[in-house]
Amino acid sequence: MGSSVNYDVENGETDKPMLGTTSSESDVLSCVRFRMIRDFVANVRKVIFGTKLLVLFPAIPMAFVAHYYSLDRPWIFGLSLLGLTPLAERLSFLTEQIAHFTGPTVGGLVNATCGNATELIIAMFALHKRKIHVLKYSLLGSIISNLLLVLGSSLLCGGIANLNKQQKFDHKQADANTFLLLLGLLCQIAPLLFNLNTMEYSPKSDGTSILHLSRASSILMLFAYVAYLFFQLKTHTQLFESQEDHEVDDNDIKETASIGSWSAFIWLCLMTLIIAVLSEYVVGTIEDASESWGISVSFISIILLPIVGNAAEHAGSVIFAFKNKLDISLGVALGSASQILMFVVPLCVIVAWIMGINMSLDFGILETGCLAFSIFLTAFTLQDGSSHYLKGVILTLAYVVIGACFFVQHVPFDESNNNNLERVSNAVA
The missing domain is CATH 1.10.287 (Helix Hairpins)
Structure with a gap:
């Protein structure tokens, strides 16, 4: 002293x-x-300075300034979208830091809950503004992006980097996620088929049955996701140990936290608050950006939002594939897709129900068809527990085809008569 x-x-x-x-x-x-x-x-x-996406942080104050001075709304949308990219990556970093101070079960639950916080926040603001089509498209785009773009680019880059040997992975993890995705697909196809059947045989139906079916299916989806978390974090942790071992071997620093628990919590709250503000900007200006740029809202929501918002997570998956660690890449892609389909989507339906907003699991024929194709193609790709670059090429090209479908689709959205379900009487809600 x-x-x-x-x-x-x-x-x-x-x-x-x-x-x-x-x-x-x-x-x-x-x-x-x-x-x-x-x-x-x-x-x-x-x-702030511990990420390679540091160059995108200036977009955050620029978005605030653009909104404050009421600049062109497409500029607000573009700047907000860019600002969400580093924030989403830092949010994942902070949840990992908090997980270091908890047990493996609580830590895994924190990572599972906050893994797609950005998508959940955007969905909640879209729900608050009654933009059901933006909500559905953004969540659908995140699922398809993880299954085809992220997984496809990971298999492609990993196969090119390891041409002399066949890449292997533990298909047991992939099987668990695939079963979950197939159940979620069934819960989405059922309202669609029921709606088509009702339109044919009961054209004057107000759609209340489809709404009830969607809400019941959402509750079952949430129950299935909780069962999956219990399966992963409690009863069958040995099936997921290979991924954790790879992570420890890759970098010993990951065993200890970089910042304190309270610091991580405060930073997490701050980042979440900023993400909420930027998400509100994105949801409020997406139609203006679509009209100004001449791009459909469906393409922006399904393709651009997931690519820009999850760029850091996607890059991390590709890097692990380069290092011949496909278990981690699969955990990122399939885990994120499963969480959105089985947790975020049904949660939005339940929250909409509580708010008195009529939202169903009927995403439309084209949208549900693309989702079904993505899930089945991914399941066939991963069934043998091995990978090569051709599988990555197929998945990536499939994503391009789906993107082209929504690029040429120009559907005028009117929330007042968007769907029969969204026009159900208030008494039913």
């Missing part, structure tokens, strides 16, 4: 104790202040 006092005196910072305090108390206060500043600077360096 004495050395610190001599250092302060020599540098002219203080040569007398503060009024009403002893010399030792003054030293303690100065050390505490210095430590707080040092910890804050270290946290900023880890959280």
Whole structure:
């Protein structure tokens, strides 16, 4: 302690104790202040400057300025979309930091819950603004993007980087996620088929039966996802240990947290708040951007939003595939798709029900068909537990075909008469 006092005196910072305090108390206060500043600077360096997406952070204040001065709404949309990219990556980083201070079960639950927080926040704002089509398209796009683009590019890059050997992965993890995806697909196809049948035999139906079927299916989907989490985190953890072992071997630093628990929690709340603001900007200006750019809302929601919003997660999956660690890549792609389909989508239906908004699981014929094709193609691709670059090529090209479908689709959306289900009487809600 004495050395610190001599250092302060020599540098002219203080040569007398503060009024009403002893010399030792003054030293303690100065050390505490210095430590707080040092910890804050270290946290900023880890959280803000610790990502390669640092160059996109200026888009965040630019989006705020553009909104404050009421600039062109397409500019607000573009800047907000760019700003969400580093925030989504940092949100994943912070949830991992918090998971270090909890047990494996709680940590896994935190990662599973917050893994797609950006998509959930965007969906909630779209629901609040009664933009059901934007909500459905954005969630559908995230699922298809993970199954075809992320997984396809990972298999393609991993196959090219490992041409001399066949890549292997534990298909048991993939099987568990595939079963979950197939159940979710059934829950979405049932309202669609029921709707088509009703339109043929009962054209005057107000759609209440489809609405009830969707809400019941959503409850079952949430129950199935909870059962999956219990299966993954409690009873059959050995099936998922290979992924965790690879992560530890890849970088020993991952065993310890980079920042403190309270710091991570505060940063997580701050990042979530900023994501919420930017998500509101995105949802509120997406139609204006579509009209200004001449691109359909469906293409922006299904293709652009998932690609830009999850760019960091996608890049991480590809990097692990390059290192011949397909188990981690599969965990990223399939885990994210399963979570959105079995947790985020039914949760939105239940929340809409509580808010008095009529939302069904009927996403439309083209949309549900693309989802079904993506799930079946992914299941066939992963059934033998091996991979090569040709599988990646097929998945990636399939994503391009689906993107082309929605690029040429220009459907005028009118929330007042978008769908029969969204026009059910308030008494039914």
